[in-house]
Amino acid sequence: MTDPHKGKLIGASLGPGDPGLITRRAWEALQGPAHWAYPVRRQGDDSYALDIVRRAGLDLPAAHTPLVFPMTHDTEILARYWLQAAHTVHEIVSAGRDVIFLVEGDASTYSTFGHLARTVRALDAAIEVETIAGVPSCHAAAARLGQPLVEGDETLAILPAGYGVDTVERLLPEFDTLVLLKVKPLLDDLIDMLERRGLVAHCRFLEKVGTPQERVVRDIASLKGAKVNYLSLLLVKNPQRPRAAVQRGCRKKTAGVPA
Template identity: 30%
Template sequence: MAGKLWGVGLGPGDSELVTVKAARVISSSGVIAYHCARHGNSIARSVAQPYLADGQIEERLMYPVTTETTDHPGGYQGALDDFYAESAERLAVHLRAGRDIALLAEGDPLFFSSYMHMHKRLADEFDAEIIPGVTSVNASSAAVGIPLVEGDETLTVVPGTLPATELLTRFRTADAIAVMKLGRTFTRVRDALVAAGRADEAFYVERASTSVQRVLPVGEVNPEEVPYFSMIVVPGRRNNPRFVDETRTPAGEVVVIGLGPGADDTTTPQVSAELARATDLVGYKTYLARVTPRPGQRVHASDNRVESERAEFALDLASRGARVAVVSSGDPGVFAMATAVAEVAAEPRWQEVAVRVCPGVTAANAVAAAVGAPLGHDYAVISLSDRLKPWEVIADRIRQAVAADLVVAIYNPGSASRGWQVAALKELLLGLVSPDRVLIAGRDVGGPEQQLTTTTVGALDPASVDMRTLLIIGSSATVAVSRPGGDLVYTPRRHVG
């Protein structure tokens, strides 16, 4: 009868944090296996030492490389893959002989642990059971002594080995943060925390739960003395005493943000961070429906036709100390709320209130990307709405853009109260360009009802266009290509006269 593979989580380093079940399995297993570096010492074995029994076979799985280079033909990863395969076969010999194996793992066996490489190679052939362990995240949080997350706060766990740009993105959008795998990555992690404005909130924890545990503010750490078994912990701001909101002005502020065209993944990390920090959310009810407010945030929804009143309301809230996020779809500076807020904020009574604008992905860019690159050369952006400017002005601007041979992106083409303008646009275009001029209609791009149509000016059906549709009218150089790998529309960047 084959033996059983136990993945034994040992916890973060204190032998007293080994679970009762883990201690029992360690004592009763015929084989004790553990990974180690080339120096031969094993932290896992030292943690398990009190529970080892006489006569047990020990299998020391020594890594051929850790951070150094290798002459293996497959490079660093090739050397590790061969090591894992050879180690798994060594353990399989014991299992086939009927011996149970306790494979020791610091922390938890499935949380950044070497155990998982053996599990993936052996679990299909042998009975394998995992005993969870206290993670280093839990131990470091306990060492700091501050609630890590509370309520709807989320925890982001990242390895310090990520590229600096990826670390920065994660740090900017996270509530609470735990960074593992420090050592030589410490400086890069620290610099990313500084760039994200989170360094002052961060704690460095070294060898959590052990007799040599250290806890320091990140800014006081010497990078030359950081071991691999250390972490950075940033508790959520709800309980973090080191969080000082330096961006808040005494009179509050208004931040105008763009959610992007529809899909959540087109909302930028910067916008997500501003939404999380806001005390009040102000906007058109349809756009606010895309935002999930956190507990305590006040939501102020209004109709789409009261932009100036909405801007004044937001500025008034900010003047009384609130941090207000004014929510637009797409980009707030493209036919949206940034202009309305700036216009009202220019009035004398609001000139002391801080106003910032955070950009978003525009509908024009989203539609263009969905079909290829029709905006690859010069283009114009024109709103078809005549609520704030007369139709004659709109028509003249379209004529001028077409005469300049620009691609034209048409916003706000139609609504329940403006059903005639798309037909008028088509008639206007047919007097200026060939009926076979490329035209793209994108509706709810990125949303659940997305519709993309590549057609021509002559074939455009005005009845199919509504307020949620954006039109892109190609220039004389715009090309639509049908291809097995996916249709594409593009406008060459070169101008041929």
């Protein structure tokens, strides 16, 4: 049960970079008196999420706090920083003030907000948590390209490329579209695999979609050996995959009634 005397934690999804994709609900929350919190990799660093809000024309309020979430896969280090951030948030909401945490993309999709919210609730189950939905990067990328992610009964998989090239290749026959996130460390290996599978022409690379630094590359083979940003993805279409209707088998006709 939540405590009405305490503030709440709000995860405000801002979309992947274009301030125009901030939802009305998130915009309203940003106009309120809540204390702003936003992620940084280390103290003194810029915040990508905060930059989206600033480009929307909003000034940083006097009540704001950067929360450090380092770029590491070490779960012990991450847990320590999540706990530190959660204690900071808990102190503010316990004093009766809402905290709005700025989230690039969507707060429920591969977001730091989920870890923060769980840790805050572990400290105090009476804290209310609200998640404001937003536009994920893969949807913005498809819109930027002017192509659908999937249509009809097509299938879609979204996964971090860090699962490995073997995993991606194993999934190719199962899905019509794959969205590969955080491709930076494996990009050359992914391109090699996609070339071998004859799929390079059906792939698109997008980086920082919706920002002034946006990059769209339709010839992904040209990226071999190139440096790319952490905030990048590959959209992989697989026209070689048998259509789902074919895989299920043809429907039978019964008593002259068309299938």
